[in-house]
Amino acid sequence: MTAAWVAFLTDYGLADGYVAACHGVIARITPTARVIDVTHEVPAQDVRHGAVVLADTLPYLPPSVVLAVVDPEVGTPRRAVAVVAGEHVLVGPDNGLLPWAAAAAGGIGRAVELTAAEYRLNTGATTFDGRDVFAPAAAHLAAGIDVAALGPDVDVATLVRLPDPWLRVGPETVEAEVHVVDRFGNVALCAGAAELTAAALDGHARLRVTVGERSSYLPLAASYAAVPEGDPVLLVDSAGRLALAINRGSATDELRLRPGDRVTISS
Secondary structure (H helix, E strand, C coil): CCCCEEEEEECCCCCCCHHHHHHHHHHHHCCCCEEEEEECCCCCCCHHHHHHHHHHHHHHCCCEEEEEECCCCCCCCCCEEEEEECCEEEEEECCCCCHHHHHHCCCCCEEEECCCHHHCCCCCCCCCHHHHHHHHHHHHHHHCCCHHHHCCECCHHHCCCCCCCCEEEECCEEEEEEEEECCCCCEEEEEEHHHHHHCCCCCCCEEEEEECCEEEEEEECCCHHHCCCCCEEEEECCCCEEEEEECCECHHHHHCCCCCCEEEEEC
8 A cells, every 4th residue: 555645643732742753753764645633632541532533534534544543551562553444554552443443444454463673663662652663654554565564464353442332222212322522512422313313303303311310402403503602402413423512612511421421312
C-alpha cells in the first residue's frame, strides 16, 4: 500500500511535544506523507472515546494509514498491531481502539504484530511507543512497504475488542447506553433512527426520556435550535445516533450522564 495520507489520533494533547515528535518521525522517514490530525484531545487513556471518534471519522477520510494511539498499557506485553481494513491500514495498540473503526471501513482483512526491528526507533524508551513503534510503522506503510514486512500475522479473532454497547428495542421503547459525550456536552446513545423506527417511535413529536428515576418529555427535532436556548431536545446527530442535547448548553452537565449510563426512550 502506498498512501499519501496518514490520519493521526491520540490522547496526547497539545501542551507537550508528543504530537510534534510523532510528526517529526513520520516526516523524517516519509517526507511526502501528508498528515491529517483527527484529534489529539481524546480524554486521557479513554480507549472507548478514541474508538468512537475514530470509527465516526474514518468513513470521511481518504485512503490512509491510520495512526491511532490511546495506550494506557504502554510498556506492557500488550501487542502493537497493524490492521488492514478496506482502503486503510490502522496502526496502534491492540487494546480495542481499532476494531470499531475497522468495522466502519468494511471489516478486518488482515492483522500483523509490529515486531520488525528495522521499522522501529531504537531509543531505549518503553513509555513512548507512539514515537518509537507506531509512527515509524505508519510512515513506512505510507512509503509503500507491504504490511507483511512489519511482523507476523495475527489471528484477527484474537484482537482485543471493546464490549458492545448495551441496547434493547421493544414495543414503543428503546433502552440504550450512552455511547459518547462530545465537547459540547451532547450525549449520544448507541441507538439511532433505525431503532426508533423499529420501536414505532419515529412518528412522535415528543418522547419520554427516562434516566434512573427521572423522566421528562422532550421534543424529537431535526436541530439543536428547534427549541429555545437552554431547552433540551432529542435528535439524530451527524453520526446517525440518537442524542440528548441542550440548545447552547450542556446535556451531560444538566442530566449528569456519562458513557455507559443507560437511558430509556419511550412514548
